[in-house]
Amino acid sequence: MLLENIKRLTQEVEAYAIENKEQLETFRNTYVSRKGQIAALFDEMKTVAPEQRKQVGQELNQLKNLAQQKMDGAQETLEQNATPDALSGLDFTLPPVPNALGTRHPLARVREQIIRIFERIGFNVSEGPEMEDDWHNFSALNFPENHPARDMQDTFFLSKNPDMLLRTHTSSVQVRVMEHQKPPIRTLSPGRVFRNEAISARAHCVFHQVEGLFVDRGVSFKDLKDTLYYFVKELFGPDTQIRFRPSFFPFTEPSAEIDITCLICKGEGCNICKQSGWVEIGGSGMVDPQVLENCGIDSKEFSGFAFGMGIERITMLKYQIKDLRLFTENDARFLRQFEAI
Template sequence: MVENIQRVEQEIAAAHIGNAAELEQFRITYIGRKGQIAALFDDLKLVAPEQRRQVGQDLNRLKNLAQEKLEQAQEQLAATTADTAETSFDFSLPPVPGTLGTRHPLSLVRNEIVRIFERIGFNVSEGPEMEDDWHNFTALNFPENHPAREMQDTFFLSQDRDKLLRTHTSTVQVRLMEMQKPPLRSIMPGRVYRNEAISARAHMVFHQVEGLYVDKNVSFADLKQTLYYFAKELFGQDTKVRFRPSFFPFTEPSAEIDISCLICKGEGCNICKGSGWVEIGGSGMVDPNVLQNCGIDPEAYSGFAFGMGIERITMLKYQIKDLRLFTENDVRFLKQFEGVI
């Protein structure tokens, strides 16, 4: 036993550790759980009882010797690596050019929408994302049993369902009409929330832009001409627009807005499902009950309102097929919009 201890001690003293691989091999050979020192400790039970104390002390000294050599080698290798890193850098290399970020496609389209409507006299209004029942539903002529009030569509923040995350930016229209007197001409871009499953065509968080114009003698013809102008400015002068009768609680009459498909130019494809048309939003004349709820005399004033999803418009404009790309922050996707302002 004593001879084995002396042999291992000589091997440890003579061991050369010059790199990380040799360091790891030294640790495994002598200090590891299956190393030579561990094997000597296992053999301690074979030593005569009167010699066991002295042999145990020799083994502990051997273990400490191996541990000290391992730690010294680690420090030397770390210092050598640091020195090499400092001296190996080539300071004559040219600098790495700074890379600029890109605007998000939703921001690009939002800004363009704002510029288009500003040119015809619309300003921008904003409001809180956490709303109450009055501004989100009741003032907008939603009846008590309307499906949008149910949990599957709305994120309620209180048990009495009076506090919620807004489901549309129409809440800003209500606040604007409550705070200001006509004439009113404004758009309301912003983020909205609905309790929906996330997929390539839907998301629980998305963006809308809504518009409101209230004044004396505002007609449906004014609404149509405004949206004709908007579609041609955003999508191109060859874009066609059509209105389909629809229903919304806060407008009467109401219509959905379609534009000719940008992919097939109206000839029919899988994007427009062969119809040649793609829906971009809803619109209509502001319901007299909504005007009255907001303190505006419906006998003296009339108005129109419209709303569109910014994600939907962005997908059409840039031919993006998966809504989830907007929120994944994939640099490869975002870099496609470099140089776009």
């Protein structure tokens, strides 16, 4: 009786058609699973006479292997045939979707442009600490003890050490260079600076400066003017005009403010330039002899010039940006405007 059931199931397994996943699952439940018909036949082996168990066992194992092989083969065939169906709706001739890459910050772009311009005329880049001491930030640069810039309204002093502060300009880097390097010195000092100011569309407590220094024998104010003329023409274009206005800085004498023609109105007058046609981009002057002496350089043998500019101010002029706060808000809509630059 058991041999007849084995032969019957063998015929059923051989004739069973598996064309989809549903039929495969039905086949597995009916024949191969632990509760299937083949497993039930194994449970009946205990009723078989001992002299027939070997023959019946062999037949039953052959049936089990047949069913397992058929199920495995059908499963592999269905998986292979499923791949074209899953991709049949795709158009491989369409162009790929580009990755959403970021863009460089406009301040970083302008900073790099400024550095490249000055590197072409022999300036190298020097950097220094953002937490500075009083000597390098003030005293060595001829700031007297009662100077307004030392007041808490302008400077962030570190409470644990009253002699330490967050640098208010990158001139402190120039002091460090002059202390450790003998002339000739031709260096550019870009970096972040801090001042205790209210944040508005035209001011911020954290911003970026780039300052230049040239010290050698026979350096004159003409060298300063020629250097800045070259820089302005390279960065803003050959039609940009530049002018110098007398001013005062503790560390330079004589000193001058640097103005260029307004890039928005092209010198005709607008709200940005206050109808003057000119906008200020920085300050400059000949290095005060006392500053050279403070840094260990003989002022009778050497002279030099220095200049400083705000990178935010230059970037605002170059790209006609009217709100300084946009640089630090990290608004993706603002930053995407510079993807093609």
